[in-house]
Amino acid sequence: MTPRQKRLSLVVGIVLGVGVAAWLTMQAFQKNVMFFFDPSQIVAGEAPQGKRFRMGGMVEKGSVVKTAGTLDIQFLVTDFKHTVPVKYSGILPDLFREGQGVVAHGRLQNGTFVADEILAKHDEKYMPPEVAKSLKDNPPPPEPAPAPAGT
Amino acid sequence: MIPELGHFALILALVLSGAQAFFGIFGAARNDVRWQAVVRPAVAGQFVLVSTAIGALVYAFVSFDFSVLYVASNSNSALPTFYRVAALWGAHEGSLLLWAWILAAWTLSVAIASRNLPATFASRVMGVLGLISFGFLLFTVATSNPFERILPAPADGRDLNPVLQDPALAIHPPMLYFGYVGFAVAFAFACAAMLEGKLDQTWARWTRPWTTIAWAFLSVGIALGSWWAYYELGWGGYWFWDPVENASFMPWLVGTALIHSLAATEKRGVFKSWTLLLAILAFSLSLLGTFLVRSGVLTSVHSFAADPTRGLFILAFLVIVVGGALALYAWRAPLLKSPAGFEPTAREAFLLYNNILLVGAAALVFVGTLAPLIADATGMAPISVGAPYYDLMFPLPMLPLFVLVSIGIHASWKRGQLGNARRRIFTGLAIALLLGLSMVYLAYGPAKWLTPFGVVIGIWIIVSSLFDPIDRLRRRLSLPRAIIGMTVAHIGLGVCVLAISTVESYTMERDAAIAPGETLAFGRYAYRFESIGEIEGPNYDGLRAEVTVLRDGSPVAVLHPERRNYWVQRSTLTEAGIASRWNTDMFVAVREHLGGGRWSVRVQMRPLIDWVWLAAGLMALGGVLAATDRRYRSRDAVKDPVAAQGSAAEAS
Numbered sequence: 076m077t078p079r080q081k082r083l084s085l086v087v088g089i090v091l092g093v094g095v096a097a098w099l100t101m102q103a104f105q106k107n108v109m110f111f112f113d114p115s116q117i118v119a120g121e122a123p124q125g126k127r128f129r130m131g132g133m134v135e136k137g138s139v140v141k142t143a144g145t146l147d148i149q150f151l152v153t154d155f156k157h158t159v160p161v162k163y164s165g166i167l168p169d170l171f172r173e174g175q176g177v178v179a180h181g182r183l184q185n186g187t188f189v190a191d192e193i194l195a196k197h198d199e200k201y202m203p204p205e206v207a208k209s210l211k212d213n214p215p216p217p218e219p220a221p222a223p224a225g226t
Numbered sequence: 227m228i229p230e231l232g233h234f235a236l237i238l239a240l241v242l243s244g245a246q247a248f249f250g251i252f253g254a255a256r257n258d259v260r261w262q263a264v265v266r267p268a269v270a271g272q273f274v275l276v277s278t279a280i281g282a283l284v285y286a287f288v289s290f291d292f293s294v295l296y297v298a299s300n301s302n303s304a305l306p307t308f309y310r311v312a313a314l315w316g317a318h319e320g321s322l323l324l325w326a327w328i329l330a331a332w333t334l335s336v337a338i339a340s341r342n343l344p345a346t347f348a349s350r351v352m353g354v355l356g357l358i359s360f361g362f363l364l365f366t367v368a369t370s371n372p373f374e375r376i377l378p379a380p381a382d383g384r385d386l387n388p389v390l391q392d393p394a395l396a397i398h399p400p401m402l403y404f405g406y407v408g409f410a411v412a413f414a415f416a417c418a419a420m421l422e423g424k425l426d427q428t429w430a431r432w433t434r435p436w437t438t439i440a441w442a443f444l445s446v447g448i449a450l451g452s453w454w455a456y457y458e459l460g461w462g463g464y465w466f467w468d469p470v471e472n473a474s475f476m477p478w479l480v481g482t483a484l485i486h487s488l489a490a491t492e493k494r495g496v497f498k499s500w501t502l503l504l505a506i507l508a509f510s511l512s513l514l515g516t517f518l519v520r521s522g523v524l525t526s527v528h529s530f531a532a533d534p535t536r537g538l539f540i541l542a543f544l545v546i547v548v549g550g551a552l553a554l555y556a557w558r559a560p561l562l563k564s565p566a567g568f569e570p571t572a573r574e575a576f577l578l579y580n581n582i583l584l585v586g587a588a589a590l591v592f593v594g595t596l597a598p599l600i601a602d603a604t605g606m607a608p609i610s611v612g613a614p615y616y617d618l619m620f621p622l623p624m625l626p627l628f629v630l631v632s633i634g635i636h637a638s639w640k641r642g643q644l645g646n647a648r649r650r651i652f653t654g655l656a657i658a659l660l661l662g663l664s665m666v667y668l669a670y671g672p673a674k675w676l677t678p679f680g681v682v683i684g685i686w687i688i689v690s691s692l693f694d695p696i697d698r699l700r701r702r703l704s705l706p707r708a709i710i711g712m713t714v715a716h717i718g719l720g721v722c723v724l725a726i727s728t729v730e731s732y733t734m735e736r737d738a739a740i741a742p743g744e745t746l747a748f749g750r751y752a753y754r755f756e757s758i759g760e761i762e763g764p765n766y767d768g769l770r771a772e773v774t775v776l777r778d779g780s781p782v783a784v785l786h787p788e789r790r791n792y793w794v795q796r797s798t799l800t801e802a803g804i805a806s807r808w809n810t811d812m813f814v815a816v817r818e819h820l821g822g823g824r825w826s827v828r829v830q831m832r833p834l835i836d837w838v839w840l841a842a843g844l845m846a847l848g849g850v851l852a853a854t855d856r857r858y859r860s861r862d863a864v865k866d867p868v869a870a871q872g873s874a875a876e877a878s
Binding site for chain 2: 096104106144165166167169170180
């Protein structure tokens with residue numbers, strides 16, 4: 076090969092490599108990105124059935140039901156317009172509390188959100204940003220949502 | 227009075243950093259010796275002043291001066307002294323001050339060590355560092371004054387966030403910052419070279435030890451953070467692809483590429499402009515990390531403040547620094563020619579592959595970390611990118627990289643005589659296959675299809691690293707520190723790959739509801755929940771359980787997981803009970819009473835997990851050894867690169 080051809084094949088090789096890498100990234104991305112839905116969207120049927128997604132809002136006061144002696148728990152998540160029942164079996168984060176913000180990962184089954192992961196961070200002031208935004212659009216009537224501030 | 231003194235010192239330091247930047251850069255441009263003579267005193271003065279400011283804040287913390295807002299927010303009269311000092315970097319303002327101090331310390335080291343360098347070059351390096359310091363001090367003074375008073379002073383402070391009350395976390399931020407800020411030195415060297423329009427192998431020899439040391443600090447910092455998340459947050463793993471973890475991992479990946487590219491630039495004079503670009507990129511990603519973590523755009527344990535002016539300031543600073551450096555690069559880099567060619571199987575080529583794959587890996591992390599922010603900023607549906615994306619994508623560049631490390635380590639400079647190394651390559655692979663496969667199939671039992679690959683590749687890297695040093699010892703050749711360091715760091719990489727493959731494949735974990743007296747079976751192991759009772763600490767009370775771990779029916783460890791209620795912030799924390807053995811970690815965390823005498827517990831066995839952090843330590847140790855090689859320490863080496871080249875032989 077002449078130096079010119081060598082350079083050309085190098086450039087073509089790099090472009091191909093980058094292209095394949097970008098395509099793979101996009102594929103992995105589309106499959107593994109999780110979308111967020113708030114209770115109003117879920118009730119309106121916007122959330123996908125059977126696909127894993129994120130949901131969040133406030134844990135409604137007085138809604139937590141635990142089955143004594145097991146890890147099973149049920150509660151309602153609200154954005155003060157609509158509520159969605161959530162089912163979970165496992166260890167709850169330290170700051171999971173009624174009246175606090177929560178984010179859950181899981182799937183929707185017959186109107187119940189079956190969570191496989193519950194997130195709540197380490198600070199009482201912490202509010203997941205999607206929840207804070209969703210609550211700003213639907214302000215809670217009795218007490219204002221705490222400002223989003225992290226640790 | 228003392229806090230005002232600290233504030234005043236900080237403002238003076240800001241003025242001095244401006245002088246340092248101005249006289250450093252323009253003094254060199256005008257070739258004015260008197261202007262350049264201002265720079266070193268300015269650096270020294272700035273270090274003294276920022277140290278005074280830090281000292282004033284420490285004093286305020288130690289003497290319980292709750293009239294200082296920052297102290298009142300992050301300390302308490304019941305807080306132990308050690309944490310009162312560490313509380314200095316427990317939140318936003320103090321972290322910035324720490325950043326500024328570390329930059330001042332690095333700059334002072336450069337000022338002292340650069341006396342042998344050409345005067346204009348050293349002046350430019352310190353000028354650029356002064357510019358960065360100016361930006362950070364301005365940010366601190368204008369938006370984040372740690373000395374702000376609160377009147378009337380509260381009777382007591384709001385306490386340091388309990389998750390931060392931990393020894394590993396007390397040293398995690400300084401280590402990380404020493405790494406982040408250390409890349410500023412490489413960045414300044416790169417900018418100075420571009421301003422001079424000259425970059426030769428001597429330049430690479432000056433830049434290398436600084437970069438390697440910074441990289442070593444960053445490695446330790448990341449490992450400490452990961453270890454802390456494991457036992458203190460009770461996350462129970464070593465890496466979670468949390469955005470903040472990623473923020474420190476991206477500069478590390480690019481920094482790793484940089485130290486390898488610098489090796490090729492020093493030894494062979496190749497990849498000059500690429501090295502410059504990596505130096506710019508590594509520091510830009512450090513700044514981006516600071517921006518992501520400190521601006522509150524990411525929500526995580528670390529996001530201190532959600533103050534939009536602060537975020538905007540850092541963003542503007544980021545744009546100026548990165549944009550300025552890239553503009554300088556576009557203007558100056560075409561001046562730099564890399565003369566020598568090389569074969570596709572020469573060592574240069576392998577270092578190039580290393581660079582492409584590492585930068586590719588950093589790009590993957592970048593996309594995953596920033597996509598949610600971009601989606602949010604452009605008003606698209608909120609998304610999150612979690613571990614599945616990284617688990618799928620990250621091995622794609624990394625596995626080929628690890629294979630290439632095991633092969634490329636044997637390649638020689640310039641000529642691709644890989645044929646001569648064929649015996650080493652195949653011997654190494656054979657040993658790795660033998661050890662790795664027997665480890666996977668005899669010791670642990672079959673697992674995921676990726677496991678044998680990971681284990682074999684990890685061992686292959688370790689074995690490959692050992693050939694050259696053993697050969698040198700056998701032939702009674704010199705073994706310079708550069709080669710020992712490289713070997714240790716590569717062994718660290720191999721150990722890391724091996725440990726991660728093992729942890730990922732053989733971890734056992736379970737959440738369960740269990741009452742005292744009951745036993746949870748777990749393979750050959752069993753966890754017996756003995757009892758649970760109340761405890762009281764200096765600033766918390768809580769519960770403490772006793773769990774005995776049995777192996778084949780006989781006790782091997784007693785674990786004491788705790789639940790702590792910190793009084794001041796009224797937050798509850800889980801302290802996991804962990805027993806470490808050389809081959810596995812036994813982990814138990816107790817969460818809450820479920821009723822009926824049962825408690826929710828999380829139980830884990832993680833084989834070789836401690837080796838992940840040990841591996842990071844090995845890499846860092848290797849970096850320190852390599853950076854203190856004789857050719858960097860000796861004055862003659864700087865003046866006479868040819869002689870130095872001879873003494874350091876083939877080291878890279």
